[in-house]
Amino acid sequence: MERPLGNLLGLKHQQVRQLERLYRRKVPPGELVTPELARQLTEISWDLHRQVGLLVDRTGAVACVIVGDAKGLLIPELPRMRGVKGRLKGLRLIHTHLDGSPLSHDDLMDLALLRLDAVAALTVNPGGLPGAVEMAHLLPQAEDGRNWTILKADHVTRLKVDFDMLVTSLEEELARVGRADGDAGRERAILIGVSGKNRAAAEDSLAELTELAQSAGLAVAAAILQQRPRFDPRFLMGKGRLSELVIQALQAGSDLLVFDAELSPSQVRSITDFTELKVIDRTQLILDLFAQRARSREGKLQVEMAQVKYLLPRLRGRDDALSRLTGGIGGRGPGETRLEIDRRRLQERLQRLQEELNRVRAERRVRRGLRRRHRLPVLSIIGYTNAGKSTLFNALTHAAVPAEDRLFATLDPTSRRLRFPREREVIITDTVGFIRNLPKNLLEAFKATLEELEDADLLIHVIDLSNPRFEEQMAAVDHILASLGLTDKPVLKVFNKLDRVDPRLAALQARLHQGVAISALDPATLPPLLTRLEDQVSQVAQTIGLHHWAPTPEA
Numbered sequence: 055m056e057r058p059l060g061n062l063l064g065l066k067h068q069q070v071r072q073l074e075r076l077y078r079r080k081v082p083p084g085e086l087v088t089p090e091l092a093r094q095l096t097e098i099s100w101d102l103h104r105q106v107g108l109l110v111d112r113t114g115a116v117a118c119v120i121v122g123d124a125k126g127l128l129i130p131e132l133p134r135m136r137g138v139k140g141r142l143k144g145l146r147l148i149h150t151h152l153d154g155s156p157l158s159h160d161d162l163m164d165l166a167l168l169r170l171d172a173v174a175a176l177t178v179n180p181g182g183l184p185g186a187v188e189m190a191h192l193l194p195q196a197e198d199g200r201n202w203t204i205l206k207a208d209h210v211t212r213l214k215v216d217f218d219m220l221v222t223s224l225e226e227e228l229a230r231v232g233r234a235d236g237d238a239g240r241e242r243a244i245l246i247g248v249s250g251k252n253r254a255a256a257e258d259s260l261a262e263l264t265e266l267a268q269s270a271g272l273a274v275a276a277a278i279l280q281q282r283p284r285f286d287p288r289f290l291m292g293k294g295r296l297s298e299l300v301i302q303a304l305q306a307g308s309d310l311l312v313f314d315a316e317l318s319p320s321q322v323r324s325i326t327d328f329t330e331l332k333v334i335d336r337t338q339l340i341l342d343l344f345a346q347r348a349r350s351r352e353g354k355l356q357v358e359m360a361q362v363k364y365l366l367p368r369l370r371g372r373d374d375a376l377s378r379l380t381g382g383i384g385g386r387g388p389g390e391t392r393l394e395i396d397r398r399r400l401q402e403r404l405q406r407l408q409e410e411l412n413r414v415r416a417e418r419r420v421r422r423g424l425r426r427r428h429r430l431p432v433l434s435i436i437g438y439t440n441a442g443k444s445t446l447f448n449a450l451t452h453a454a455v456p457a458e459d460r461l462f463a464t465l466d467p468t469s470r471r472l473r474f475p476r477e478r479e480v481i482i483t484d485t486v487g488f489i490r491n492l493p494k495n496l497l498e499a500f501k502a503t504l505e506e507l508e509d510a511d512l513l514i515h516v517i518d519l520s521n522p523r524f525e526e527q528m529a530a531v532d533h534i535l536a537s538l539g540l541t542d543k544p545v546l547k548v549f550n551k552l553d554r555v556d557p558r559l560a561a562l563q564a565r566l567h568q569g570v571a572i573s574a575l576d577p578a579t580l581p582p583l584l585t586r587l588e589d590q591v592s593q594v595a596q597t598i599g600l601h602h603w604a605p606t607p608e609a
């Protein structure tokens with residue numbers, strides 16, 4: 055015999071037996087609750103002077119009997135009902151209200167957070183007979199800003215609802231929205247920007263998060279800017295707002311919330327527990343994106359190292375929420391295996407990664423040394439992600455590095471020789487792109503790759519002029535250069551995507567920064583850049599004593 059749950063303190067044996075007997079009741083599929091069951095509920099509730107509730111599953115069986123106090127009812131953690139397909143949990147809550155009050159705010163929060171099929175409140179009339187009833191269910195799409203609808207009747211027998219049909223069509227509709235065209239097979243995410251005072255900056259940041267999410271292969275179901283003067287330390291936003299998010303996720307067919315913020319491990323935990331959705335922050339999104347894109351041995355090692363370091367403080371033993379946490383978006387680390395979620399194993403993994411990285415890096419140092427001995431000038435192409443670095447690299451060297459309209463298309467550096475018209479050669483390098491607020495773990499991990507920039511004699515800073523945020527992107531790149539200790543390298547600013555902007559803007563920026571404007575897609579725009587590069591390299595070559603690079607009079 056199943057036991058009633060909740061507030062059983064001080065109940066007589068006989069009363070507990072009565073509650074237990076409720077487990078044997080069955081509701082026919084078409085009905086919310088039978089009149090007899092409703093009367094039993096209100097009678098017991100009157101007798102106990104406590105709210106009594108039932109969770110009824112889709113077969114009509116009573117899954118749970120819960121006792122509250124006079125004012126409310128606490129629903130225990132619900133397991134996922136076996137055999138229930140769909141977005142909802144497959145349970146309805148029918149409970150009593152002793153004071154004749156309508157469905158409360160808490161009732162509606164439960165409806166959303168527990169993904170109930172419906173929540174119903176039965177008024178207990180004096181003497182214990184059932185009175186008016188109210189039932190709410192979620193809507194597959196918001197109507198006039200409302201996410202649920204409420205049906206009322208002055209008695210259960212007069213409530214006009216075919217419950218079976220209601221739930222079936224609700225699930226069908228939710229599934230239909232979740233299968234929106236164009237993003238077949240892609241995981242759907244809801245992005246949340248949380249802004250303090252500066253709204254414009256938060257909007258820009260959310261726009262970038264959207265690009266990051268799309269580059270990571272997510273379908274963005276919604277991007278919401280949440281403006282708050284103060285942040286809730288636990289949830290970042292109010293519980294009411296969070297439960298609205300849960301409904302929105304449900305309606306959008308999404309199980310993933312991506313926060314445009316750095317969430318502390320405990321914030322991820324509380325939001326995950328509260329919403330039962332997968333929760334990741336910007337850092338993890340970037341980590342996942344890097345994991346998808348890493349190709350070289352070293353790149354993969356670096357990314358996995360960053361992932362492990364990110365995960366370690368977020369572990370809390372074995373439990374279900376953790377697997378949501380470690381899942382990331384692709385559910386995979388860059389290595390061949392799924393990330394281990396055991397702390398000790400992770401620590402061992404970290405050590406092995408470090409050893410392997412050291413080996414790979416030693417090899418690279420040897421290569422670097424060889425290149426140094428050749429002593430050709432090195433030009434490194436750097437810049438914000440998606441600025442067009444690889445496109446320019448390909449145009450200059452006739453290489454075929456993948457260039458795509460997505461963030462972090464390139465993770466691994468590539469070098470080629472480039473011959474200038476006067477038969478003089480340089481080495482030119484394409485590198486990983488930069489981004490503002492690069493996660494610290496990633497910067498650490500990629501430091502070794504970026505160390506190659508120390509060998510550069512000239513940095514070619516590519517800027518996407520067509521991006522409305524190009525000025526901040528320039529600043530972010532300068533900031534990262536500074537943090538890498540590269541401020542004294544000569545830099546040539548190259549304003550790219552000339553074809554997409556007003557030529558006057560390009561000319562102005564080029565003049566302002568003594569740079570060059572080009573379109574990496576249009577070879578005809580490149581000769582002025584080549585001339586500038588050759589000039590600058592000549593100057594540099596003189597100062598570092600590369601005599602064969604000194605300008606020759608006959609040339």
Ligand SMILES: Nc1nc2c(ncn2[C@@H]2O[C@H](COP(=O)(O)OP(=O)(O)OP(=O)(O)O)[C@@H](O)[C@H]2O)c(=O)[nH]1
Pocket residue numbers: 437438439440441442443444445446456457458459460461462463464465485486487488550551552553554572573574575576
């Ligand atoms: N219209 C236009 N598009 C360009 C130009 N240069 C590059 N692109 C496009 O911009 C996108 C990004 O180019 P990439 O060369 O991959 O950029 P990247 O800087 O290497 O990017 P990451 O490696 O991802 O950091 C691609 O879709 C290019 O086709 C240009 O001059 N004009």
Ligand SMILES: [Mg+2]
Pocket residue numbers: 443444445456457463464485
């Ligand atoms: Mg690239």
